Amino acid sequence: MSSEKSSWPEVVGLPAEEAKRTILRDRPDVHVIVAPVGSPGITDFNEKRVRVFVNDAGIVVEVPRTG
DSSP states (O other): OOOSOOBOGGGTTSBHHHHHHHHHHHOTTSEEEEEETTOOOOOSOOTTEEEEEEOTTSBBOSOOEEO
């Protein structure tokens, strides 16, 4: 099992840009995508992608995970 971080529960409730900085500080190798909650899902798994779901105010509302 990889020792790389794969989820960021600590960023829930933060503004999107702050969450993105935190994720990239931990995992500079991933591509962070900020998306509105309820946006269509992506069907392929990519361990180098992290989707950050935000509400209308730009606040993270779900735990971001790799995939």
